[in-house]
Amino acid sequence: MTAQPFVSLEGIGKRWNGKLGVEDVSLDIPEGAFVALLGPSGCGKSTTLRLLAGLEIPDEGKIIIDGRDVTTRAASERNLSMVFQSYALFPHLSVAENVMFGLKVRRVPRAERLEKLKRALEITGLTGLEDRKPGELSGGQRQRVALARAIVAGQRLCLMDEPLSNLDAKLRNAVRKDIKKLQQDLGITVVYVTHDQTEAMSMADIVVLMKDGRIQQIGTPQELYNAPVNTFVAEFVGAPPMALIRGHALAGFDNDTTIGLRAEHITLAETGKGRLICEVTECEFLGAETFIGLAHDDATGLTLKAPGMALHPSGHTVEIGFADDDLHVFDSGGKRVARAP
Amino acid sequence: MSNPHANLERRRQAIYGWLLLSPAALLLSVFAFYPSLATFWSSTFSRGNRRNPSEYIGLENYADLFADPTFWLVVRNNLFYAGVTIPVSIFIALSMALWANSRIPARGFVRTAYFTPTVLPMIAAANLWLFFYTPGLGVLDQIGALFDLPSVNWLGQPETALWAIIIVTIWKEAGFFMIFYLAALQTIPEDLKEAADIEGASRWTYTRRIVLPLLMPTTLFIMVNAMINSVKLIDHLFILTKGGPSDASKLILYYIWEMAFAFFDAPHAAAMTMLVLLVLGIVAAIQFFLIDRRTHYQ
Ligand SMILES: Nc1ncnc2c1ncn2[C@@H]1O[C@H](COP(=O)(O)OP(=O)(O)OP(=O)(O)O)[C@@H](O)[C@H]1O
Ligand SMILES: [Mg+2]
Numbered sequence: 001m002t003a004q005p006f007v008s009l010e011g012i013g014k015r016w017n018g019k020l021g022v023e024d025v026s027l028d029i030p031e032g033a034f035v036a037l038l039g040p041s042g043c044g045k046s047t048t049l050r051l052l053a054g055l056e057i058p059d060e061g062k063i064i065i066d067g068r069d070v071t072t073r074a075a076s077e078r079n080l081s082m083v084f085q086s087y088a089l090f091p092h093l094s095v096a097e098n099v100m101f102g103l104k105v106r107r108v109p110r111a112e113r114l115e116k117l118k119r120a121l122e123i124t125g126l127t128g129l130e131d132r133k134p135g136e137l138s139g140g141q142r143q144r145v146a147l148a149r150a151i152v153a154g155q156r157l158c159l160m161d162e163p164l165s166n167l168d169a170k171l172r173n174a175v176r177k178d179i180k181k182l183q184q185d186l187g188i189t190v191v192y193v194t195h196d197q198t199e200a201m202s203m204a205d206i207v208v209l210m211k212d213g214r215i216q217q218i219g220t221p222q223e224l225y226n227a228p229v230n231t232f233v234a235e236f237v238g239a240p241p242m243a244l245i246r247g248h249a250l251a252g253f254d255n256d257t258t259i260g261l262r263a264e265h266i267t268l269a270e271t272g273k274g275r276l277i278c279e280v281t282e283c284e285f286l287g288a289e290t291f292i293g294l295a296h297d298d299a300t301g302l303t304l305k306a307p308g309m310a311l312h313p314s315g316h317t318v319e320i321g322f323a324d325d326d327l328h329v330f331d332s333g334g335k336r337v338a339r340a341p
Numbered sequence: 342m343s344n345p346h347a348n349l350e351r352r353r354q355a356i357y358g359w360l361l362l363s364p365a366a367l368l369l370s371v372f373a374f375y376p377s378l379a380t381f382w383s384s385t386f387s388r389g390n391r392r393n394p395s396e397y398i399g400l401e402n403y404a405d406l407f408a409d410p411t412f413w414l415v416v417r418n419n420l421f422y423a424g425v426t427i428p429v430s431i432f433i434a435l436s437m438a439l440w441a442n443s444r445i446p447a448r449g450f451v452r453t454a455y456f457t458p459t460v461l462p463m464i465a466a467a468n469l470w471l472f473f474y475t476p477g478l479g480v481l482d483q484i485g486a487l488f489d490l491p492s493v494n495w496l497g498q499p500e501t502a503l504w505a506i507i508i509v510t511i512w513k514e515a516g517f518f519m520i521f522y523l524a525a526l527q528t529i530p531e532d533l534k535e536a537a538d539i540e541g542a543s544r545w546t547y548t549r550r551i552v553l554p555l556l557m558p559t560t561l562f563i564m565v566n567a568m569i570n571s572v573k574l575i576d577h578l579f580i581l582t583k584g585g586p587s588d589a590s591k592l593i594l595y596y597i598w599e600m601a602f603a604f605f606d607a608p609h610a611a612a613m614t615m616l617v618l619l620v621l622g623i624v625a626a627i628q629f630f631l632i633d634r635r636t637h638y639q
Binding site: 082090105231 | 532544551555
């Protein structure tokens with residue numbers, strides 16, 4: 001078997017009245033992958049997903065799913081399922097009817113339908129709630145009904161548009177694990193939209209980071225974290241995000257380069273031995289460690305991670321050190337520069 | 342002994358409730374309950390004249406009505422009138438709403454055009470239609486003449502008079518009901534359509550399985566209104582047919598009016614009014630209790 005991608009977008013563009021939607025989006029997704037579309041609000045994640053689903057038709061480019069060119073095909077012909085941000089459950093139908101809606105439409109025999117329903121409800125932990133209406137369910141249960149409806153048909157591709165954004169933080173963590181496990185158990189391909197980078201980083205095999213309708217970087221979470229291709233990715237990924245330092249503040253770098261540095265690579269240095277002298281702006285105690293925010297005229301986002309409780313008074317001057325190997329170098333356009341070994 | 346605080350609280354709630362109810366209760370009593378009772382009371386008296394003063398005769402007026410062939414004809418007319426106008430105007434209203442709600446050019450214009458009949462007073466509408474129906478001069482006959490069809494006196498013959506009235510009513514009501522449907526359609530979120538699309542539902546399946554059920558509360562409301570209108574809306578009769586020819590287009594309220602103000606027979610008019618109230622009450626109750634249970638409210 002050749003390694004032909006299961007889903008492939010080729011140079012997709014979509015504009016609204018000449019205004020940018022998405023531009024030149026190309027993406028290959030292998031079968032069984034969990035792909036997260038990540039980016040700030042309005043960057044075109046939902047648009048990309050809706051193009052993939054067939055709810056919008058692209059102005060240019062090609063969409064191929066499972067070897068078939070579906071660029072102009074209707075949503076129903078693409079053999080995929082979708083979980084909407086709002087869940088889009090039918091309010092007058094019971095849980096069972098909601099889940100079986102697509103099976104009924106596709107004229108699946110009754111016995112098979114009930115069999116599949118039972119399994120989908122078991123997988124999503126909804127057994128016993130068959131006869132409830134969506135209005136009588138909690139947010140988390142509704143979310144799982146939407147999930148059950150998406151998996152019941154057994155489609156190999158499932159699209160999800162911020163399915164967890166209506167849930168509280170604790171529930172979000174739990175459902176996140178459920179979704180990931182479900183995806184692995186069923187072996188389906190998932191394209192998952194989120195603006196929450198921890199969600200993307202923890203769940204996805206491949207993260208697609210977008211900005212202003214364009215893809216910035218495609219890669220594994222490790223690649224995005226360890227080798228951001230530009231300063232946007234560097235600043236977007238990671239908590240706290242990467243600090244950026246202007247080149248002229250450090251000896252041995254060009255003036256117009258930007259240096260990236262992760263918090264975990266910064267250490268406190270003894271007076272006189274540090275590479276930068278900064279001022280403490282705030283301290284955030286998180287239990288196992290303390291984030292110390294630092295200010296420097298030529299740097300943004302400098303944060304020092306100190307183990308345990310390590311409060312410094314703000315205004316206090318500290319010196320920091322770091323190793324050259326841990327630095328990321330970006331050129332004047334913000335692009336990553338491969339460093340000489 | 343129950344808790345005195347709970348008692349006090351309950352009394353406060355009760356007083357509050359009654360205070361909230363009282364304006365409506367007062368108005369309804371003065372303008373609905375009392376007149377109904379008074380009507381019933383006067384329906385049990387005989388019609389007085391100079392020689393025989395009015396006296397209590399129990400349900401005799403009702404017995405007279407049941408023996409009156411005109412009464413039965415009018416009832417039949419009204420049932421037929423309701424049986425056609427209600428479903429047809431609801432169906433047309435729904436179709437127009439679904440169409441006017443989809444992506445069509447000049448959507449605003451279409452909606453306004455549909456709504457125009459509702460804005461016209463019924464008397465003006467009737468005059469307009471008189472212009473359509475008039476034999477020889479009317480638009481319908483003019484068009485017919487183009488195809489060498491004979492002139493038809495739509496309002497003047499028993500076979501067509503009631504139909505002519507029915508068409509005016511439908512024309513008048515469909516636009517009004519459409520507005521309710523349009524409003525209800527706007528509350529159905531766009532993503533339900535998208536979800537149905539992805540599940541492979543056709544436009545028709547989506548309409549039948551999702552849209553129509555979600556419109557049920559509106560349909561129920563419209564049905565009750567249409568039913569009441571089928572008794573209430575008679576203005577055009579005065580202009581178009583006056584109930585004729587030979588009572589072929591006479592409806593119950595027109596007959597009541599005639600009884601009371603043309604024949605000056607108030608007791609029989611009162612008796613008929615009571616019967617109408619009774620029937621409307623029963624039908625409304627059936628609609629609400631039976632259909633309501635199968636209706637989903639958001
Ligand atoms: N139907 C539409 N008509 C016009 N512009 C649109 C439409 N849908 C999206 N856009 C524009 O396209 C751009 C991308 O929108 P999109 O919904 O894909 O953003 P997103 O990344 O999903 O954001 P969010 O995280 O807020 O959901 C935005 O600038 C938006 O204004
Ligand atoms: Mg979105």
